[in-house]
Amino acid sequence: MALAPKKNKLSLWQRIRQNSLAYKFIAPTIVAMLVVHLIPIVQGLYLSLLDVRLTTLTLYLKAPFVGLKYYIEVFNAIFGIGEDGTSSRVTGLINAASNTLVYTIWTNIGTLGVGLILAMLLNRNFRWRGIARTLVLLPWVVPTFVTGTIFNFIWLEQGGLANRILLGLNIVDTPITWLIGPNSLYALVIATVWRGLPFTTIMFLAAIQVIPTDLYEAASLDGANGWQRFRHITLPLIKPIAATQVLFGLINGFYGGYNIAVQMFGGGTGFAGEYADLLVPAITRQTWERHLYGFGSAASVILMGMLLIFVGIWYRTFRDSLRAE
Amino acid sequence: MGVSLSKKAESARPARATINYKAWLFDRGGDILLLILIAFMLLPILFLILGSFKSRDEFAAASSFFPSEWKFSNYSEMWTRVKFGTYFSNSLIICGITTLVVTILASMSGYALARFRFPGSGGFSMAILGTQLVPGTLFLIPLYMTFLWLKNNLGIPLIGTNFGAIVLYVGFFLPISLWIQRSFFATIPIDLEEQAMVDGATRFQAFLYIIMPLAGPGVISTAIFVFLTAWDELLFAWILNVQTIPVGIRQFTGVAGSQNRYELLSAASVVIILPVAAMFFLLQKRFIAGLTAGAVK
Numbered sequence: 001m002a003l004a005p006k007k008n009k010l011s012l013w014q015r016i017r018q019n020s021l022a023y024k025f026i027a028p029t030i031v032a033m034l035v036v037h038l039i040p041i042v043q044g045l046y047l048s049l050l051d052v053r054l055t056t057l058t059l060y061l062k063a064p065f066v067g068l069k070y071y072i073e074v075f076n077a078i079f080g081i082g083e084d085g086t087s088s089r090v091t092g093l094i095n096a097a098s099n100t101l102v103y104t105i106w107t108n109i110g111t112l113g114v115g116l117i118l119a120m121l122l123n124r125n126f127r128w129r130g131i132a133r134t135l136v137l138l139p140w141v142v143p144t145f146v147t148g149t150i151f152n153f154i155w156l157e158q159g160g161l162a163n164r165i166l167l168g169l170n171i172v173d174t175p176i177t178w179l180i181g182p183n184s185l186y187a188l189v190i191a192t193v194w195r196g197l198p199f200t201t202i203m204f205l206a207a208i209q210v211i212p213t214d215l216y217e218a219a220s221l222d223g224a225n226g227w228q229r230f231r232h233i234t235l236p237l238i239k240p241i242a243a244t245q246v247l248f249g250l251i252n253g254f255y256g257g258y259n260i261a262v263q264m265f266g267g268g269t270g271f272a273g274e275y276a277d278l279l280v281p282a283i284t285r286q287t288w289e290r291h292l293y294g295f296g297s298a299a300s301v302i303l304m305g306m307l308l309i310f311v312g313i314w315y316r317t318f319r320d321s322l323r324a325e
Numbered sequence: 326m327g328v329s330l331s332k333k334a335e336s337a338r339p340a341r342a343t344i345n346y347k348a349w350l351f352d353r354g355g356d357i358l359l360l361i362l363i364a365f366m367l368l369p370i371l372f373l374i375l376g377s378f379k380s381r382d383e384f385a386a387a388s389s390f391f392p393s394e395w396k397f398s399n400y401s402e403m404w405t406r407v408k409f410g411t412y413f414s415n416s417l418i419i420c421g422i423t424t425l426v427v428t429i430l431a432s433m434s435g436y437a438l439a440r441f442r443f444p445g446s447g448g449f450s451m452a453i454l455g456t457q458l459v460p461g462t463l464f465l466i467p468l469y470m471t472f473l474w475l476k477n478n479l480g481i482p483l484i485g486t487n488f489g490a491i492v493l494y495v496g497f498f499l500p501i502s503l504w505i506q507r508s509f510f511a512t513i514p515i516d517l518e519e520q521a522m523v524d525g526a527t528r529f530q531a532f533l534y535i536i537m538p539l540a541g542p543g544v545i546s547t548a549i550f551v552f553l554t555a556w557d558e559l560l561f562a563w564i565l566n567v568q569t570i571p572v573g574i575r576q577f578t579g580v581a582g583s584q585n586r587y588e589l590l591s592a593a594s595v596v597i598i599l600p601v602a603a604m605f606f607l608l609q610k611r612f613i614a615g616l617t618a619g620a621v622k
Binding site: 026030033132138160202206287296301307 | 348351352355356358359362363365366367368369370372373376386387388390430431433434436437438440441443444446449452453456457458459460461462463464465466467468470471492493495496497499500503528529553556557559560564571574587590591594597598601602605606609613616617
């Protein structure tokens with residue numbers, strides 16, 4: 001391996017010179033990341049400690065320093081202490097936080113569960129398999145804001161596709177109210193799962209296809225039934241792919257849902273109602289409509305903290321299969 | 326390696342010595358379940374397309390599944406009712422240029438990460454993955470303020486312009502695209518470059534003439550991924566006041582126009598899906614091969 005780096009024998013400067021092409025290749029990326037990601041992120045973290053609102057926005061980073069005031073406000077409200085616990089901006093946020101958790105869990109269960117079932121169904125031998133695989137991919141080309149539009153029509157109480165089917169099959173007697181009240185969060189979950197299924201399915205299908213067939217044959221000869229073959233061959237071998245999908249699912253669950261929600265719940269005001277409001281739409285509203293820029297930044301950091309806790313759990317759960325990859 | 330969509334691939338099921346009645350029943354159950362799931366995936370899209378041909382009153386009444394009278398004029402009226410042509414061309418320009426720039430830069434950086442272990446490569450990788458864990462709402466305000474500052478002090482028109490959106494999206498989608506590209510380059514054997522370099526090529530020539538042609542599926546999957554994601558971006562475009570489709574499409578129903586032209590919104594939605602769908606289905610096999618190659622080694 002002539003191209004493999006020789007470690008430790010060379011000085012740092014020699015190693016840098018030896019890899020000069022690599023630095024030239026990543027230089028534009030570093031500039032782009034500095035401008036669009038790193039500098040704004042550092043500013044955003046600092047902003048969460050400042051009292052930036054409509055009147056102080058022009059001061060920007062020179063706005064009054066309030067330290068952890070906004071963080072404390074949110075945490076106090078979560079644990080039910082302090083005077084600020086009842087302020088509307090905080091209660092709205094806490095509502096959105098619990099919705100976000102439920103939304104993330106259900107979109108993950110739905111996308112991974114149904115995606116795996118679909119992948120296994122599509123892996124069988126049958127006529128029309130090629131067409132079936134293409135059809136299943138279709139929702140992928142539908143942008144999420146269009147997905148929101150489509151499901152806005154589908155969930156209509158009178159004449160919407162969902163109620164029409166449910167009434168037609170006599171599953172329900174009266175039309176279900178989807179877009180207002182407790183059902184609205186699940187209406188959002190189903191729309192998200194619909195859009196997310198093709199990607200997960202295709203990844204699972206790819207993983208299942210590379211499993212050697214003789215593994216299944218050997219297991220059959222040893223008397224393993226279908227479930228045992230699935231449990232002891234398929235599942236362990238698709239675990240690395242499942243790990244990536246869960247990570248994507250967590251990030252999408254916590255940070256996504258905005259486009260679908262904005263279009264699905266009434267004409268672009270962006271408010272989904274207390275039952276289906278997620279954190280990103282809620283924070284966006286606090287920040288840009290109520291001009292609470294410092295508060296919005298603090299809330300964003302708390303949102304990031306929530307995600308990082310889940311990523312930590314994710315890492316502990318899948319650590320072994322990540323190494324195996 | 327990749328997922329074959331049409332070719333008759335080998336079945337993952339074990340060969341059955343005797344025809345098992347229970348297995349047959351299980352299989353038919355699977356067929357029915359598959360049909361239901363395909364219906365679930367297709368019906369929403371079909372519903373949208375049918376709705377786009379309804380008249381305004383019929384759409385509002387939501388009385389039937391099929392339009393009683395096919396109103397093809399929706400597809401011409403949607404361009405005049407709002408400035409849809411402007412939004413459409415803005416989106417095409419922004420997403421096209423973004424895709425081109427990101428794909429080139431991601432190829433270079435992805436190659437550097439896949440082939441070199443340079444001082445700082447670990448930190449660089451961490452920074453790339455780290456950017457994906459930060460919510461957009463945290464750096465949206467600073468980004469807006471930075472763009473505003475650049476506009477006021479240096480006269481670079483970054484707010485409300487296509488140029489600003491391109492700068493934003495290039496930075497935005499570069500890290501994840503680079504990561505897709507990196508995993509794809511990692512699947513290409515290093516011997517090919519070594520051979521070329523033994524024959525007298527420079528490292529850069531080996532990259533450009535040997536590796537890039539082999540990386541076709543990876544490049545295509547990155548390009549489609551970037552285009553799809555940029556085509557779909559709403560929040561940042563809205564805040565930066567860029568007139569792209571996701572921002573402009575609200576005009577059909579928005580409070581400002583109070584038009585409630587849902588049948589035009591449906592027609593516009595169909596038109597929005599078309600370019601992406603065309604690109605996707607033309608390049609489908611390579612796209613999927615590229616996406617899954619990095620994940621399934």
